[in-house]
Amino acid sequence: xxxxxxxxxxxxxxxxxxxxxxxxxxxxxxxxxxxxxxxxxxxxxxxxxxxxxxxxxxxxxxxxxxxxxxxxxxxxxxxxxxxxxxxxxxxxxxxxxxxxxxxxxxxxxxxxxxxxxxxxxxxxxxxxxxxxxxxxxxxxxxxxxxxxxxxxxxxxxxxxxxxxxxxxxxxxxxxxxxxxxxxxxxxxxxxxxxxxxxxxxxxxxxxxxxxxxxxxxxxxxxxxxxxxxxxxxxxxxxxxxxxxxxxxxxxxxxxxxxxxxxxxxxxxxxxxxxxxxxxxxxxxxxxxxxxxxxxxxxxxxxxxxxxxxxxxxxxx
Amino acid sequence: xxxxxxxxxxxxxxxxxxxxxxxxxxxxxxxxxxxxxxxxxxxxxxxxxxxxxxxxxxxxxxxxxxxxxxxxxxxxxxxxxxxxxxxxxxxxxxxxxxxxxxxxxxxxxxxxxxxxxxxxxxxxxxxxxxxxxxxxxxxxxxxxxxxxxxxxxxxxxxxxxxxxxxxxxxxxxxxxxxxxxxxxxxxxxxxxxxxxxxxxxxxxxxxxxxxxxxxxxxxxxxxxxxxxxxxxxxxxxxxxxxxxxxxxxxxxxxxxxxxxxxxxxxxxxxxxxxxxxxxxxxxxxxxxxxxxx
Numbered sequence: 001x002x003x004x005x006x007x008x009x010x011x012x013x014x015x016x017x018x019x020x021x022x023x024x025x026x027x028x029x030x031x032x033x034x035x036x037x038x039x040x041x042x043x044x045x046x047x048x049x050x051x052x053x054x055x056x057x058x059x060x061x062x063x064x065x066x067x068x069x070x071x072x073x074x075x076x077x078x079x080x081x082x083x084x085x086x087x088x089x090x091x092x093x094x095x096x097x098x099x100x101x102x103x104x105x106x107x108x109x110x111x112x113x114x115x116x117x118x119x120x121x122x123x124x125x126x127x128x129x130x131x132x133x134x135x136x137x138x139x140x141x142x143x144x145x146x147x148x149x150x151x152x153x154x155x156x157x158x159x160x161x162x163x164x165x166x167x168x169x170x171x172x173x174x175x176x177x178x179x180x181x182x183x184x185x186x187x188x189x190x191x192x193x194x195x196x197x198x199x200x201x202x203x204x205x206x207x208x209x210x211x212x213x214x215x216x217x218x219x220x221x222x223x224x225x226x227x228x229x230x231x232x233x234x235x236x237x238x239x240x241x242x243x244x245x246x247x248x249x250x251x252x253x254x255x256x257x258x259x260x261x262x263x264x265x266x267x268x269x270x271x272x273x274x275x276x277x278x279x280x281x282x283x284x285x286x287x288x289x290x291x292x293x294x295x296x297x298x299x300x301x302x303x304x305x306x307x308x309x310x311x312x313x314x315x316x
Numbered sequence: 317x318x319x320x321x322x323x324x325x326x327x328x329x330x331x332x333x334x335x336x337x338x339x340x341x342x343x344x345x346x347x348x349x350x351x352x353x354x355x356x357x358x359x360x361x362x363x364x365x366x367x368x369x370x371x372x373x374x375x376x377x378x379x380x381x382x383x384x385x386x387x388x389x390x391x392x393x394x395x396x397x398x399x400x401x402x403x404x405x406x407x408x409x410x411x412x413x414x415x416x417x418x419x420x421x422x423x424x425x426x427x428x429x430x431x432x433x434x435x436x437x438x439x440x441x442x443x444x445x446x447x448x449x450x451x452x453x454x455x456x457x458x459x460x461x462x463x464x465x466x467x468x469x470x471x472x473x474x475x476x477x478x479x480x481x482x483x484x485x486x487x488x489x490x491x492x493x494x495x496x497x498x499x500x501x502x503x504x505x506x507x508x509x510x511x512x513x514x515x516x517x518x519x520x521x522x523x524x525x526x527x528x529x530x531x532x533x534x535x536x537x538x539x540x541x542x543x544x545x546x547x548x549x550x551x552x553x554x555x556x557x558x559x560x561x562x563x564x565x566x567x568x569x570x571x572x573x574x575x576x577x578x579x580x581x582x583x584x585x586x587x588x589x590x591x592x593x594x595x596x597x598x599x600x601x602x603x604x605x606x607x608x609x
Contacts, residue, residue, distance in 0.1 A: 033503045034418055040410030041419075044432050044477070047470050051442060054449045112345025120342060131597070132350050138524070138589055139356070140531025142560045143582050146567045150575055151359045177352050184349070206324050210335030231437060238439025240534035241560075245567055265441050265534070272444070272538045278453070290445045294438065301437035305430070 055294055058287035065281055071288060077251040077267075079285045080276075086285065088292060090251035094168065094261035098243055101172025101257060102236040106180045107229060113180070114187025114225075119213045130185075137181035145245030148174040153246065160258050166248030169257035174242050179232040186231070190224025191217055193315050223311040230304035234297045240265040264293045360586070364579025372580055376546040377562065381573035384566075386581055391548040392461065392541070392556035393530060393588075399465030399552060400472065400529045405522055407469070408476030412518075415477070416484040417506050436474035443471045444538025452539050459540040462552040467535050472525040479521020483514040516603030523596040527589050533560040559585045 063071070066086045074087015113133070117126055152170035157163045194217050202212035218225070248260030249270055262270070268286045276282045325331065375385025411432075419425040447467030457463045487510050495505035511518075536558055545557040559581060566578035 027501060030501050030503050034414075037410045037414035037418060040407045041414040041425075041428050041477075043407055043470075044411065044435055044473060045428055047446070047473070048431050048435060050450060051438070051446050054446060055442075058449075109345045109348050112342045113349060116342040116346040120339060121346070129346055129349070132353055135590070135593065136349055136353050138527060138531070138593060140533065140560055140585065140589070142531070142533045142564050142567070143356075143360070143586070146563065146575075146578055146582060147356050147359060149567060150363065150579075151355070180349060180352075184346075208328075208331050208335045210338045211324070211331065214338075234437050238437075238441065240439065240441045241564060244534075245564065265439065268441055268445070269534060269537055272448070272540065286445065290442055294442050297437060297439055297442075298434060301434045302430075304437070305433045 051294065055287055055291040058284055059291045062281070062284040062288040065284075066288075075253055077262075079282050084281070086288075088264075088289065090253050091262060091264045091267055091289065092292075093253050093255075094247065094251060095237055095263040095265070097168045097255065097257060097261060098172045098175055098239075098247060098263055099233060099236045101169060102176035102179060102239075103229075103233060105173055105176025106178075106183055106232060106236075109176075110180045110183025110228070110232070111187055111225065113184035114191060114228075115213060115218070117184065117188040118191035119209070119217060133181040133184055136177070137185075139178075141178065141239060141241040142245070144174040144178050145242040148242055148246035156258065163258040164248070164260045166246060166250075166260040167258045168247050168261045171243045171247035171263075172257065174246065175236050175239050178239065178242065179235050182235065183228045183232045186228030187221070187225050190221040190228065190311065193224065193312075194220040195315065221311075223307050223314075227304045227307040227311060230300055230307065234300035234304060237300070238265060238293065238297050240269060244269045264289050268293075357586075360579050360582050362579075363576050364581075364583045367576045367580035368583055372577075373584070377544055377557075377565075381571070381577055384574075384577055386559065386562055386584065388545040388548060389557050389559045389562035389581070390584070392545065392558045392561075395461045395549050395552075395556060396464050396468060396536075396558055397526055397529055399462065400468040401522075401526055403466065403469035404472050404476055404525065404529075408473050408522070408525070409480050409518060411473075411477045412480030412484060413506060413511070416481050417502065417510065432474050432477055436478060439534075440471055440532055441534040441538060443467055444535035446470065447535055447539045458553070459555055460553045461549050461556040463539050464536055464541055464556065464558070465552070467539055468529045468532065471532060471535060472529050475525040475528060476522060479524065480514075480518045483517025483521060484510060486517060487513045516599050520596045520600050523592050523599075527592045530589060530592075531560055531585065533558075533564055536561055537564070559588075 071086050071088055073089065074085060075089050076085040076087045077090045078085045113129070117129060121129060148170040152173050153163065153165065153167065156167065156170055163169070198216055198220055199212050202216040207215070243263045244266040247263060247266060249262050249266065250260045251262040251267065252259070254261065268289055271282065271286050372385045373390065374387050375383060376388050377386075378384040415425065415428065419428075444467065447463060447470070451457045451463040451466050452459060457466075491509050491513060492505055495509050500508070541555075541557055541561050545555060547554075549556045563578050563581040563585065566574040566581065
């Protein structure tokens with residue numbers, strides 16, 4: 001017994017005094033790294049702050065020259081030609097037309113794909129469909145613009161001969177294809193998060209697979225599915241290159257999808273491609289339109305992410 | 317729910333038939349994606365393949381379609397992506413490590429998280445406006461490849477952070493606890509154990525983020541990447557063009573010959589992107605095979 005104690009004491013390794021363990025030495029090295037990492041995370045907050053600051057500052061300059069009401073409720077958008085007019089409604093209408101069309105394409109197809117992937121597809125089929133959707137999601141938007149111009153518009157002209165070269169419909173269709181993978185994979189995730197026990201309960205009640213999918217799983221995943229729609233719509237609103245190439249550059253208040261229109265994003269591109277002098281009223285319009293665009297997508301994103309978080313809390 | 321469950325109708329064959337019809341509709345919806353991808357690729361190849369040759373890759377843009385090429389655009393994209401990787405990867409991974417490994421639940425970290433989720437959904441053209449105002453004008457970097465890369469870094473940062481966080485979260489807690497139990501500090505734990513384990517996932521996310529930077533067009537147009545550039549950038553302050561900009565430029569011309577050039581450019585762009593995607597999938601596959609837990 002005594003012998004063992006002596007051995008321990010002569011061994012240099014376990015000579016830790018417990019007092020030194022409790023004592024907190026300042027670790028400058030660790031602190032510095034933690035601060036650096038925190039600053040990295042802060043970059044994103046600074047980015048948002050800068051976006052808001054810049055848009056707000058320049059929009060303020062814009063509204064010193066143009067009354068807010070005539071911007072928000074005016075029905076004529078012609079900031080470059082005399083007499084100038086700054087009613088943003090035609091651009092909002094153009095964006096709305098494209099977004100509604102895109103939703104009509106992407107929501108049924110996306111939700112259908114999502115249900116199929118989660119409830120019906122075998123492992124092998126899933127292994128094919130998932131990468132295809134990933135590739136579809138990774139195709140640059142300018143490629144979709146080209147596709148709209150050279151494939152979808154000629155196709156539409158075949159059905160409706162009065163279709164204009166630039167039109168809202170073909171832009172809406174490709175924007176719909178573009179956000180389809182996002183809806184499909186988010187719906188897939190949401191449906192798969194529904195516990196298996198609920199499906200088994202449904203089968204035990206004598207329900208068919210269709211009844212379980214539509215009356216048990218889908219309601220159980222409803223908030224996740226809705227969140228995917230909201231976030232996809234936000235994305236469609238912000239979509240730029242496809243509409244800049246295919247939808248045209250004629251801002252007007254119309255609900256006719258085969259006419260040339262202009263969206264908010266396409267207008268911003270048009271101005272930046274031209275040689276509008278910095279500081280002029282025409283130049284300030286991109287900030288005012290950009291602000292409106294940012295606010296609309298911000299509200300939708302906040303709402304979508306909030307629904308999504310609540311959904312995750314239900315099942316996790 | 318209980319009422320409906322209790323009253324499931326008894327005509328099973330009819331209910332099964334509805335199920336079959338539903339299945340067929342869903343199958344069509346799911347296959348729509350495959351068909352659309354096939355049609356898109358076929359359309360691009362049909363129009364572009366005859367324009368794609370070595371001269372196309374090694375010539376500068378020209379008003380004559382026969383002499384036009386993508387040399388400047390290709391090198392511009394290489395510069396852009398290289399610099400973007402230089403800025404976005406360290407900051408993105410750093411932010412992800414902070415949020416996953418260090419952050420406690422308090423208001424500032426919650427704010428950062430909500431903020432990143434929203435930034436990921438902010439339209440790319442808004443980043444373009446930001447880049448134009450901050451980098452091009454305020455910092456006076458001009459319409460250079462550096463301005464473009466900084467703008468692009470901010471754009472892909474949220475994607476990088478989100479993907480890296482997921483990879484870090486997938487590392488089991490037992491590894492961290494084992495390191496702490498041996499007396500490692502938090503940073504020693506992260507650097508020597510968590511980060512290596514999460515590396516394949518982080519790498520996959522980074523590749524996908526960079527492929528987003530390659531395809532993004534709108535912010536570059538905003539900051540004024542030139543469309544007619546007959547030289548290769550030799551430094552970060554040079555003017556530049558990029559592949560998607562060149563494609564946009566050719567697609568927006570009225571002459572049909574340029575559509576062929578645009579299609580050829582798209583083939584090159586998609587080739588680069590698919591290679592990167594394949595690399596990401598391969599890394600994911602390999603890491604799943606070597607998983608130790």
